[in-house]
Amino acid sequence: MAKKEKLALFTFIDAFGYELLKREPFLDELLPHKSPLGTVFGYSSTCDPTIITGLMPRDHDHFSFFAYNPEESPFALCRFFKYLPKSITRRGRVRRLMSRFIKRLYGYTGYFQIYNMPFDKLPMFEYTEKKDLYQKGGINSGARTIFDDLRDRNIPFYLSEWWKGEEHNLATLTEDLKKGEIEFAYLYMAHMDAILHEFGPEAKEGSEKIKWYDEQMRKLLAVAHEHYETVNLYVFSDHGMTATPEDYELIPKIDALGLTFGKDYAAVYDSTMARFWFLKPESEAAIRAVLEKETKGEILSDEKLEEWGCNFKTNRYGDLFFLMNPGVLLCPSFLGETHLAGMHGYEPHDKDSIASFATNVELEAPPKRLDDLLGLMKKEIE
DSSP: OOOEEEEEEEEEETTOOHHHHHHSOOSTTTOOEEEEEBOOSSOHHHHHHHHHHOOOHHHHTOOSSEEEOGGGOSOGGGGGGGGSOHHHHTSHHHHHHHHHHHHHHHTOOSOOOOTTOOTTTGGGEEESOOSOTTSTTOSTTOOOOHHHHHHHTTOOEEEOOTTSOHHHHHHHHHHHHHHTOOSEEEEEEOHHHHHHHHHOTTSHHHHHHHHHHHHHHHHHHHHHHHHEEEEEEEEEOSOOOEEOOEEEOOHHHHHTTOOOBTTTEEEEEOSSEEEEEESSHHHHHHHHHHHHTOSSEEEOOHHHHHHTTOOOSSSTTOSEEEEEOTTEEEOSOSSOSSOOSEEOOSOTTSTTTOEEEEESSOOSSOOOBGGGHHHHHHHHTO
16 A cells, blocks of 8 residues: 655644653654743643634633633532532542533533532633634634644544543554544643643653653554655644642632622632632722732733733633742642642743644744744645
């Protein structure tokens, strides 16, 4: 069987930051071109849409998962869960089961988790990733993705099922490569993110996982070269991972003001930031007064949010953003009550936040930031 001329293989390894790529052996003789890749402010819920649309957050309208919007919140039924014992509802497994139930109830197709969102407050919020990002119409702003281009042009391609495990995605891609029909592949590898959250970016578990990726990619490439004359390989991440030796409790300081949540203000306490909506003018002054005294983080200025592409057209994601210093974990938060050894979502230019890029193709201009990856993918399908 004649080999197909070329395959463009884009491999996304979640949380494989440049600091790790520099430190650990990874396909060194196969990927001679390695470089840092700037990330964007936020979490994977921000980064992933930027990668596939080439747009900054203000333009694709994805940021954090929860936004204050009681009028359109679909979670009215969740208020009854607040009567369940906290010893049950705080458990991760219970929360995951509840998330599956709610996702099925509302027909969401995107990534969905309620995390540690308090059930008495959940009915005040909407969920912002209702649709599968990788399918038609999945981007909040209506922006197109690289997969829209592939479908419209009838270019045969492989897209990992992001909700399934890495072994599954490696196996299904391997079978597609053996058929020799696809011209473009997007392999999604997500498990290292969880490992680095649990053990931290310096732990041996992360090194072992990178060694496993090295082994699996070599096997995959061997199959690809059997069926394609040329294999252009691109490996990249969405962000890095920062060690978090310090937990910080911000919620009690805001609660101590005596303001009423849902009447005076609303807030979402993410792992590395707190976002506030001011429902009464006097609430802003009181909350700002507390935050301005904090040394563990900073209120983000409008200028900085604009620089980072997060100056959203509306206050959907908050009126005020308070970002923790790198290495300081907001804990407890609405995302969790237990300490994590590693976290991302800090200042995007911090060295541990920087994503990574590696390829076997000599490029005139390697991508500098996540939004540059779209142009590279488009060039591969010209």
